[in-house]
Amino acid sequence: METPQQQIQVDLGNLMAFDPHHSFPSIPSSREELVKECITKGTELVQAIANSLFNLPSTEDIDGPIVQLPRPETKLPRQKHLPVPKPPTKWETFAKTKGIKNRKRDKIAYDEPTETWKRRFGYDRANDENSVPIIEAKENDVPGEDPFAKRREDKKKRVEKQDKNRLQNLKQAAKIGALPSHVQLAATRLPITGTQSAAKKFSKDELGNVAGIAATATASGGKFDKKLPGEKPPKHKGKFRKFLPVVEGKGKQSQEKEQTDKVLNKLISKNSHEIFNVDKAVNMYNVRKDKKRKNKPGMSSSTLKPKKNIQKKPLKKGSSSKEKGK
């Protein structure tokens, strides 16, 4: 409902109301007055939303009427930035300068040795180099060399080269921030807390400590192992317990608080099933159902019984009176 003076724009898709003609008639003198005025204005807007909500056609449900909200009208801005276009790879730049176009190939190719059509790659492929039984010797072949092994070596080298090129392309893309999203996720290892903090880089000291701990994980406690050149002895010999500092300095979030929060949340979630009192909920539900049945006029004609006085008898001892203090 819109009165002619105030035209409040209601966007039901976002459950939002906006008054474009609002202005404070006078600058409010105190903070409390400002708060009061804001609250009255806010109630008007919420009332406008409620009015339009109740004007929508509704369907009946067990819990009450349900309305279908229309699509939102106001466009909200993007949450994240537009994705950066990824830079062309080394091959792509080369192909562009040379004018090489990508040609589409068929999935099936003709296999000369068996004279059938086989797939172009994969198991039992056409013109497979590795499956030839005999390799003819050439003039420049050294007698002691195994040509089959040589072929395998060549293939390995080709695959390694391809991997190296792929990594270089990714590094180029990462330099301008255009990594594909699955690689980005794997690279930053999002912490469990969900905050986008920088990935933890292990320092030389931390790595040294961990190496020391790992070195003692042998059957004789690492005593008789030969030490590598440059390896320092472990810092803490014997049983070592690290404690949090007694008084937390200012700056980063307190480690002690993190620890206590972690323990507290674990404890509360472990016992969260006890928060919900099933019996009480069942009782409340049954009482509500009975009340509804009493209110329906048509049903009660057949169940005319003398109304029993259903009241809880106050117990003499150990009466349960107060609710759980929360």
Next chain:
Amino acid sequence: MRPLDETETTTVFEKLFKFTGNNLKNIVENPSHEGPDPGSGRYCFRLHKNKVYYVSESLVKRATNIARTQLVSLGTCIGRFTHGGKFHLTVQCLSLLASNAKHKVWLKPTSEMSFLYGNHVLKGGLGRITENIVPGDGVVVFSMSDVHLGFGIAAKSTQDCRKLDPNGIVVLHQTDIGEYLRMEDEL
């Protein structure tokens, strides 16, 4: 004096949770207004000579000036760790528990003295009891004038309490404020 380890924190919190339930959050995140610093610090737990103390952070900062051998106590002692690593709550944490307790029991005036001497709570002495007590729950014992007298472990659930004979034990005694007189040396 040092902060609690993670395992130690879990043991302490579990013991407290038996009495307070979810109000444990209020205890841990209580803003403290002690000390001249602006902005509320918090309360924290510190371990000193196997006793766990509940202190405000501003007090801890100042207590670091006292040598370890000469520091006797700070803040409120809530309990101690035994030699075997178990944690026992002492009577000094009663006021902390009483304000955040989930399960309460009120005693009749006649049986107050019996409880303060260290006896268990019998059904005949029970005035009021909160609902939904499970046996094994932590319970805080009050007098009818809402003075906290001590705490203990519930032996029976609220339903079973009603069916008991008057000499049945309802709450097993753990500590009471009479210990301030009886066990003055050990506190």
